[in-house]
Amino acid sequence: MKLLIVGLGSMGKRRARLCKGIDAATQIIGVDTAESRRKEAAELQLADETCATIAEAAALHPDAALVCTAPLTHAAIISELLDCGLPVFTELNLVSDGYTENMAKAAAKNLPLFLSSTMLYRRETQYIKAQVQQFGKPVHYIYHIGQYLPDWHPWENYKNFFVGNVRTGGVREIFGIDLPWLLDAFGEVESVTVMKDTLSDLRLPYPDCVTLLLRHKNGVQGVLAADVVSRKAVRSFECFGDGLHLFWEGNPKALYEFRDGDKQFVDTYTSFEHDSRYSDNIVENAYVDELTNFFGVLQGSEAPRWSFEKDLAAIALMDKIEQA
Numbered sequence: 001m002k003l004l005i006v007g008l009g010s011m012g013k014r015r016a017r018l019c020k021g022i023d024a025a026t027q028i029i030g031v032d033t034a035e036s037r038r039k040e041a042a043e044l045q046l047a048d049e050t051c052a053t054i055a056e057a058a059a060l061h062p063d064a065a066l067v068c069t070a071p072l073t074h075a076a077i078i079s080e081l082l083d084c085g086l087p088v089f090t091e092l093n094l095v096s097d098g099y100t101e102n103m104a105k106a107a108a109k110n111l112p113l114f115l116s117s118t119m120l121y122r123r124e125t126q127y128i129k130a131q132v133q134q135f136g137k138p139v140h141y142i143y144h145i146g147q148y149l150p151d152w153h154p155w156e157n158y159k160n161f162f163v164g165n166v167r168t169g170g171v172r173e174i175f176g177i178d179l180p181w182l183l184d185a186f187g188e189v190e191s192v193t194v195m196k197d198t199l200s201d202l203r204l205p206y207p208d209c210v211t212l213l214l215r216h217k218n219g220v221q222g223v224l225a226a227d228v229v230s231r232k233a234v235r236s237f238e239c240f241g242d243g244l245h246l247f248w249e250g251n252p253k254a255l256y257e258f259r260d261g262d263k264q265f266v267d268t269y270t271s272f273e274h275d276s277r278y279s280d281n282i283v284e285n286a287y288v289d290e291l292t293n294f295f296g297v298l299q300g301s302e303a304p305r306w307s308f309e310k311d312l313a314a315i316a317l318m319d320k321i322e323q324a
Helices: 010-022 035-043 054-058 071-083 099-109 123-135 170-186 284-299 308-323
Strands: 002-006 027-031 049-051 064-067 088-090 113-115 140-146 189-197 209-216 221-227 234-241 244-248 255-259 262-265
Touching: 002 010, 002 054, 002 071, 010 027, 010 035, 010 284, 027 035, 027 054, 035 049, 049 054, 054 071, 064 071, 071 088, 071 099, 099 113, 099 308, 113 308, 123 170, 123 234, 123 244, 123 255, 140 170, 170 209, 170 221, 170 308, 189 308
Parallel strands: 002 027, 002 064, 027 049, 064 088, 088 113, 140 221
Antiparallel strands: 140 234, 189 209, 209 221, 234 244, 244 255, 255 262
């Protein structure tokens, strides 16, 4: 398979490395306007060929494309790739720019349009979903996600990549990452109460701490707190009902359920991979499983776990949160 990867930053390089790990015969065409990134990808042997433009890369006849650039650039890039007749995998969009047009274009051309939602591929979140569904009664959950924004990309100033933009800020990205699996596990949200604050001196164009009280249509109630202030990266989840109690600290070694009078470890991975450059709650297996799902979609043997249609509801909820 020959894949075109647009954007050779941290995520583009990760996707290239994982694609080659899935199938060493995969050929990667890397596209980036920055010559330094193209050179780095070639030196790291993550790209077999590099180009400065999509048009140049499309002439090399790739089988599919991955969009790994900043979210606000996605709509135009996806449209161009679809015009080239390429199935598209895209990272989080965070905004609904171009959704209607690109969904219509993909349908007209009968091309897959695959949207990343990596948390849906975490085995811990799928275990939580399965347990809640099996329990069959309303539950409550409390979920805190936070990480100090300058630590997200320590190799560059946080104001120089998309989390410095008010439309695609760090708190919004946290919601973009985690709302899909929460909606998948607990159902549609019927009401939300929002509280916002700014605790840091980061001088961001948006609040750095947001706390939500979510009421799902099936009776589930959740407290979701997201911030870009926590000096220690934290992902702390607890779900409870009369007969169910789950705990998760964001990594495969920290999923527990309370049973037989004790808090007991739940092993959802026989093994897992972790990139040491990232927090311990970033597990590579989920990225691999997501790409494998995309390849299955290309082959017509699988359906995607997330979609542009579903994402519209998540983005509408994020917009409502910001407007509150």
